[in-house]
Amino acid sequence: MSGSPVIVRFAPSPTGELHVGNARAALLNFLFGRKNAGKFMLRMDDTDDERSTAEYAAGIEADLAWLCLRHDIFARQSDRLAAYEAAAEKLKAAGRLYPAYESAAELDRRRKRQLARGLPPVYDRAALKLTADERAALDAEGRKPHWRFKLDHEHTNFEDLIQGHVEVDGASLSDPVLIREDGRFLYTLPSIVDDIDFAITHVIRGADHITNTGVQIQIIRALGAVPPVFAHYSLLNGPDGKPLSKRNDAAQYSLRALREAGFEPMALNSLLARLGTPDAVEASLSLDELAAHFDISRLGRADIRFDPADLARINAACLHLMSYADAKPRLAALSCDLGEAFWEAVKPNLALFAEAADWARVVEGPVAPVIDDMGFASAAAAALPPEPWGPETWGLWTDAVKAATGAKGKALFMPLRLALTALPHGPELKNLLPLIGRKRAEARLSGLTA
Numbered sequence: 001m002s003g004s005p006v007i008v009r010f011a012p013s014p015t016g017e018l019h020v021g022n023a024r025a026a027l028l029n030f031l032f033g034r035k036n037a038g039k040f041m042l043r044m045d046d047t048d049d050e051r052s053t054a055e056y057a058a059g060i061e062a063d064l065a066w067l068c069l070r071h072d073i074f075a076r077q078s079d080r081l082a083a084y085e086a087a088a089e090k091l092k093a094a095g096r097l098y099p100a101y102e103s104a105a106e107l108d109r110r111r112k113r114q115l116a117r118g119l120p121p122v123y124d125r126a127a128l129k130l131t132a133d134e135r136a137a138l139d140a141e142g143r144k145p146h147w148r149f150k151l152d153h154e155h156t157n158f159e160d161l162i163q164g165h166v167e168v169d170g171a172s173l174s175d176p177v178l179i180r181e182d183g184r185f186l187y188t189l190p191s192i193v194d195d196i197d198f199a200i201t202h203v204i205r206g207a208d209h210i211t212n213t214g215v216q217i218q219i220i221r222a223l224g225a226v227p228p229v230f231a232h233y234s235l236l237n238g239p240d241g242k243p244l245s246k247r248n249d250a251a252q253y254s255l256r257a258l259r260e261a262g263f264e265p266m267a268l269n270s271l272l273a274r275l276g277t278p279d280a281v282e283a284s285l286s287l288d289e290l291a292a293h294f295d296i297s298r299l300g301r302a303d304i305r306f307d308p309a310d311l312a313r314i315n316a317a318c319l320h321l322m323s324y325a326d327a328k329p330r331l332a333a334l335s336c337d338l339g340e341a342f343w344e345a346v347k348p349n350l351a352l353f354a355e356a357a358d359w360a361r362v363v364e365g366p367v368a369p370v371i372d373d374m375g376f377a378s379a380a381a382a383a384l385p386p387e388p389w390g391p392e393t394w395g396l397w398t399d400a401v402k403a404a405t406g407a408k409g410k411a412l413f414m415p416l417r418l419a420l421t422a423l424p425h426g427p428e429l430k431n432l433l434p435l436i437g438r439k440r441a442e443a444r445l446s447g448l449t450a
């Protein structure tokens with residue numbers, strides 16, 4: 001392993017939409033690859049042709065593009081069936097892949113009997129005891145076998161970058177089925193063959209795969225290859241600790257839903273890069289920056305929670321970091337590019353980017369002013385300084401209004417804000433006032449919609 005260039009992979013099955021947990025899988029692999037000057041592979045695990053669709057695959061690519069997690073290598077398992085066939089033949093020739101003819105119902109009956117006797121429900125390898133004649137007879141009957149990998153009954157050890165030393169006892173597991181009776185490959189063998197053929201150096205995936213890893217290491221070795229390094233991160237659950245995939249409200253955690261809700265992809269990346277580590281989540285607008293600070297060994301073993309409130313907080317923080325140069329094309333797309341001073345004035349108040357358009361409407365009008373005390377508003381209008389206006393105008397003006405009316409503090413500022421913007425909150429008026437300009441300010445203070 002040492003010396004070979006790092007290659008990692010994200011291997012979703014295109015059988016549904018990606019959710020934040022999948023995004024984390026992609027991101028952790030991407031950051032590990034970037035940090036180690038390696039390559040990032042996108043692999044579609046689409047051997048299940050009943051559930052995989054081209055639409056879901058396209059959706060996955062769109063989601064990853066939105067997150068800016070660009071891949072260097074791409075493969076689709078449905079294009080590589082010949083390689084899996086060849087590996088299966090190799091295992092058969094080595095006596096490690098054997099046909100089994102039990103029906104699902106028969107296996108279920110045996111499992112129940114074992115459980116009733118207090119035995120672990122492990123496959124009893126009855127098929128291994130079939131003679132060649134018995135097999136030939138079953139084949140002649142038209143029975144189609146599924147194919148199981150014969151596990152060595154020994155302990156498989158590996159050093160996991162997150163979990164530490166892991167040991168899986170082969171004797172406690174059923175021989176895994178690699179090929180179904182209809183000839184279709186289950187997940188395990190294609191994944192292993194691809195990891196070998198694409199020289200994957202690090203397999204970074206959820207802790208739900210730890211036992212599989214024990215099995216997979218045996219198969220990798222049976223194919224004459226060297227296992228990659230493994231890292232199993234803890235799973236990301238919803239805010240209540242329930243798994244994301246098993247939720248009634250799962251759709252709200254899909255990347256499509258978060259994109260449509262207007263969240264910044266870098267807010268999600270910033271959050272997911274640090275969740276489950278002892279380090280504070282910090283907004284960042286750069287994947288390189290996230291990668292530079294990424295350390296896989298900081299990930300802990302406890303399950304973690306995704307809280308949309310955290311995403312909202314980091315989203316706002318990302319907007320506060322955004323330069324006008326980056327914001328400009330997006331403001332233009334929303335028809336609200338009122339210049340750099342506008343962006344700088346409103347960005348501290350944004351929870352979502354699109355809200356910039358609301359503030360542009362406040363600046364440009366028409367705004368129907370909210371005025372409680374017309375006398376006060378007229379005095380304020382009369383005290384407006386002549387243009388040009390700049391950042392000092394607000395201070396000069398409010399001093400003059402205070403001198404003229406005696407109002408101070410909230411009693412001074414709130415009526416001015418309500419008259420100028422019709423809202424009780426918003427960006428600092430010091431910054432907004434020069435953008436509103438004298439003409440509109442005077443009109444609004446006179447009670448006119450402007």
Ligand code: GLU
Nearest residue numbers: 011012013045191204205
């Ligand atoms: N397609 C598999 C999954 O989504 C990939 C697991 C792996 O990373 O090996 O669970």
